Amino acid sequence: MSCARDYLELVRAPAVLTVLGDTLAGGSAAGHSLSGRRIVLPLASACLYAGGMALNDYADRGVDAVERPERPIPSGRISAGRALAAASALTAAGLGLSAVGGGRRSLAVGAPLAAAIWSYDLAAKRHAVPAALTMGVCRALDVLMGAGTAHIRAALPAAAAMGGHTVAVTALSRGEVNGTDTTTASGAVAATALVSASVLAGAPRSWQRALPVVAAVSVYAARCAPAQLEAAREPAARHALEATKRGIRAMVPLQAALAFRHGNAAAGLAVAAVDVLGKVLRARSARGANREMSES
Template identity: 70%
Template sequence: MSVNDYLELVRAPAVLTVLGDTLAGGSAAGHALGGRRVALPLASACLYAGGMALNDYADRTIDARERPERPIPSGRISARSALAAAAGLTVAGLGLSAAGGGRPALAVGVPLAASIWTYDLIAKNHAVPGALTMGACRALDVLMGAGFGHLRPALSAAVIMGGHTAGVTVLSRGEVHGTTPTTASGVAAGTALLASAVVGGTLQSGGKESRNQILALLAATAAYAGRCAPAQVRAARNPVATNALDATKAGIRAMVPLQAALTVRHGNLAAAGVLASVDLFGKLMRTRSWNRKLSES
């Protein structure tokens, strides 16, 4: 077992897509970026990584047939080690949530952790409950950034992130055997609706947003829709497994610009700048991985 095997187990590049959840929730609740609150994105990362390890533990029998190259079926990581990693990362995530946001954050982190384990062990085996539970996980992650007692101003951001995540989850069920035109079209329509909600909710708020803030909001929202909608439309036109997989990946990568748009929506340009850096780092990671695969082929 190597470090790289564990990084593959927890989907290390995808962990970057949860760092902005608590920034979006914290921005909505009026929390400044800095101080001990920097531990909250790390809490999200640990809980997400733990969920990924638990996912592969729960899917080890199916993966042995459909994805034998993954760490557990390939024998690189034992099922017991994956379960231990899931438990350890979950405990670490809860500890970091308490360190970063105190009891208000932990009060949301506990049901978040419970939802993650419920999804991986039970709900994901059913289409609608699975999508709803995964969406709830992402929404709770956003609310963890706001903290119990400041949930109301962050509800809109939580619903938007949760709605996008539910759509990605629905599409992901077609990664092996394909999806349907109706499913992919519905997810694409959902993307348009969520993008409209982000922009419309700001422009109709009656606030005194600056011209730069509005331009930044429009740019981030366009980046979100532009990153995932084309792949979703392709899956709707040709719902084969490869297109469903591409649409799923695009939806995951679109979460960072969506988080950035939500932070800008609440005037937190500093958090948006951090997320822009995270997005760039994620692109560099994917490029290096692609180049390495080419060199090995």
Template identity: 65%
Template sequence: MTRLGDYLELVRAPAVLTVLGDSVAGGAAAGRPLTGRRVWMPVASACLYAGGMALNDYADRDIDASERPKRPIPSGRVSPRSALAAASALTAAGLGLCAVAGGWSSLAVGIPLAVSIWTYDLVTKEHALAGAVSMGTCRALDVLMGAGAGHVRPALGAAGIMGGHTVAVTFLSRGEVDGTDAATASGVAAATGLLAASVVAGSAGPPIKTLAVLTATAAYALRCGPAQIRAARDPAAINALNATKAGIRAMVPLQAALAVRHGHLLGAGALIGVDVLGRIIRSRPGGRKVSES
């Protein structure tokens, strides 16, 4: 009988925390903080993300049988049918919560997001460029879902930054098993610097706000930059894997920086709490078992 822990490993539970801030950043950029029913928007994002992770393992079950035999499906702890059912249920739950949180305005973005997630997992991820762009599109749409269809324009910058970071991490993740190459890792490290500069360049306001943006942006760059530089110097699989994990974890401080840039200090504070929670989960016994990769 499949245990709850097996499903948590299937959906990479700690990594789900990194998607909660997308709608916070998008809402902040659009001047629509997540209050009232809109507080359910991050949960909608989490369900859609978790569904995509379950679908990813369903689609990769044959490859994982040889490359990652300890994953839930190849190890026999979760059946392919159960994984597909979980992916479908989580996607439906995500869209339902999206409708509750933001009505048709948010659902108009949530549906394309769900379609993009399933397209990535079942069609585009086998191709390096198409897969990376598809994954970046998913993350950008998640940010825009927090803004809503009628408020997309002011959130495009935040969506582009989160999408760009996701594209870079996705390129690097292709080297988790066989190693990456110095050019790819160097390009990803350079992208991190450019994205950090974009966050800071787009900020304006009193000195205390500028300082907060600089602090959060520095936390983002320091969270993933060193691991990316190590991968550039030595593109072995273990360094590519560690740099990928660092890139995933760096999404939370990046979201916080975007929230601060648009004046949503409460949202940024909540994301700092999410970041601390993620660190606690990863440090506990068994925390690495249900890791991001």
């Protein structure tokens, strides 16, 4: 029988934290405050992301049986049918929450976002360039969902920053098993520099308001650039995997920087709190894994 822990592993529960700030960044760019029904929008992102992860494992069940047999589906802990049902239910929940949190204007972005997620998992991911571009579009649409269709233009720079970073991380992730190449890893380094510069260029002129933007961008760059540089020097699979992990985690301070850039301190601090929570959960998980190894 499948248990809750198996489903949490299926949807990559800790990684869900990395999408909570997308709609906050987009909403900040659109001038929306962090209040009322809009608080629900990060949950919409979380459901859509989790649904995409479940669908990813459903689509990859054959490959995972060879490369990652410990995952929930190939290990037999969750059947393929239940994984597909979970993906469908989470996608429906995400769309419903997008309507609750942002009305028809957010749902109008959430629907193509859901379509892009399913397109990635079922088709685009099989090819390197379409995979990276589609994943970048997914992340950009998630940001725009926070803005709504009435404020798309205002949120485009934030969406481009998150989407660009995601393209680079996705390209690197394809080398997690067999290794990447210097060109891809160097491109990720360049993308980090470009995204950092673009966010800083839009920072407020007042040093009091610019300071949190600079701090968040510094955390973003420091978190992912060193691992990307290491992958560029030695494009082995272990370095590509580490750069991918750090690139995913770096999305959170980037979201905070985008919120601070648009003067939304409440949203920026909320995203920063998510970052701290992620660190705590990873530390607890590592301690638990070490304890299990010592007991065995």
